[in-house]
Amino acid sequence: MSALDLRLPKAVTLVEVGLRDGLQSVGHMVPTATKVRLLQALYAAGVRAMEVTSFVSPKAVSQFTDAEEVARAALALPGLRVSALIPNLRGWERARGVGVREVTVVIGATDRFNMANVRMTVDQSLAQLAGIMEAVGAEPGVAVEVGIAVAFGCPYTGRVPLAAVRRIIDRSVELGVGSVSLADTIGVATPLDVVAGLTGVRAACPNLPLSLHLHDTRGMGLANALAALHVGVTTFDGAVGGLGGCPFAPGATGNVATDDLNNMLTGMGIATGINQDGLLACGGILHDEVTVDLPSHALRVFLGQATGRGDPNGVNAG
Ligand code: COA
Numbered sequence: 001m002s003a004l005d006l007r008l009p010k011a012v013t014l015v016e017v018g019l020r021d022g023l024q025s026v027g028h029m030v031p032t033a034t035k036v037r038l039l040q041a042l043y044a045a046g047v048r049a050m051e052v053t054s055f056v057s058p059k060a061v062s063q064f065t066d067a068e069e070v071a072r073a074a075l076a077l078p079g080l081r082v083s084a085l086i087p088n089l090r091g092w093e094r095a096r097g098v099g100v101r102e103v104t105v106v107i108g109a110t111d112r113f114n115m116a117n118v119r120m121t122v123d124q125s126l127a128q129l130a131g132i133m134e135a136v137g138a139e140p141g142v143a144v145e146v147g148i149a150v151a152f153g154c155p156y157t158g159r160v161p162l163a164a165v166r167r168i169i170d171r172s173v174e175l176g177v178g179s180v181s182l183a184d185t186i187g188v189a190t191p192l193d194v195v196a197g198l199t200g201v202r203a204a205c206p207n208l209p210l211s212l213h214l215h216d217t218r219g220m221g222l223a224n225a226l227a228a229l230h231v232g233v234t235t236f237d238g239a240v241g242g243l244g245g246c247p248f249a250p251g252a253t254g255n256v257a258t259d260d261l262n263n264m265l266t267g268m269g270i271a272t273g274i275n276q277d278g279l280l281a282c283g284g285i286l287h288d289e290v291t292v293d294l295p296s297h298a299l300r301v302f303l304g305q306a307t308g309r310g311d312p313n314g315v316n317a318g
């Protein structure tokens with residue numbers, strides 16, 4: 001059966017968030033030179049959309065004290081869509097200062113999570129968003145996305161009703177936000193939750209560009225991505241190697257691995273423009289230079305083959 005028979009899209013955009021979501025949970029400061037090397041290797045692999053850093057308070061996340069430097073290195077790569085996370089107006093001013101033209105404003109779907117993450121209630125974050133949109137309004141050609149964290153489940157309050165997500169989306173649309181990303185920050189959604197959430201949002205805002213930000217905490221990442229493909233989503237975040245997590249969401253682990261997503265999509269004949277070997281080489285950089293646990297399945301196979309350790313294809317397995 002082909003992608004055409006299943007009514008799957010012919011092409012998908014993978015937004016690499018490893019340099020932001022991936023690195024924010026790494027306990028030690030990753031040298032700027034390593035980040036830039038990774039950035040350039042991802043670009044060489046064909047990645048053309050990346051969230052490269054976070055313009056947040058260094059007191060909240062110390063990993064991103066070099067945000068300006070990393071953003072500048074990214075902006076030097078021709079044809080790369082460079083975005084950055086911002087939590088507040090100050091974040092926008094910093095992003096604008098280096099020439100970033102795409103920003104994601106992160107707002108948690110629950111007050112409890114949003115307070116833990118950015119020390120604001122949802123309403124206070126929406127008020128910040130209004131200020132950001134006003135500031136951005138004066139700058140032509142800037143794209144603002146709202147990233148709704150814990151859109152499916154919250155580590156503090158459990159299941160998140162669609163109404164809580166809709167409230168943020170409705171206000172974002174009123175304020176002129178260009179797109180919304182639904183984030184399963186703690187990896188609790190099932191494919192049916194994903195379909196219900198996406199179709200619920202679509203019914204209310206049929207023209208709003210939507211993307212999905214999945215974490216693979218309970219092994220649902222690829223299944224959820226496949227479910228989303230069926231309801232027409234064509235933009236997904238992923239982190240190389242499956243790196244990631246949120247320091248403000250207890251128990252949150254890595255993003256769905258870009259290399260696993262790319263392996264699934266290209267294997268099904270869906271174009272991503274990303275070279276799998278190049279992507280795996282990026283995972284190798286993380287493995288060698290950042291020395292963190294990398295849950296990606298595709299990367300484990302690759303590293304097993306590269307070192308001669310293990311038996312990735314299960315040839316000798318019982
Ligand atoms: N960039 C750099 N510094 C910033 C900043 C930004 N975007 N926003 C605030 N600050 C600084 C302030 O200048 C202040 O510095 P000072 O103590 O030296 O005067 C300090 O941070 C505290 O500022 P305040 O406005 O009181 O913020 P806060 O302590 O209430 O924290 C946030 C709010 C949003 C700044 C902070 O919680 C944050 O950056 N969170 C990001 C969390 C995150 O990245 N989560 C993962 C992504 S989902």
Ligand code: ZN
Nearest residue numbers: 021183185213
């Ligand atoms: Zn995330």
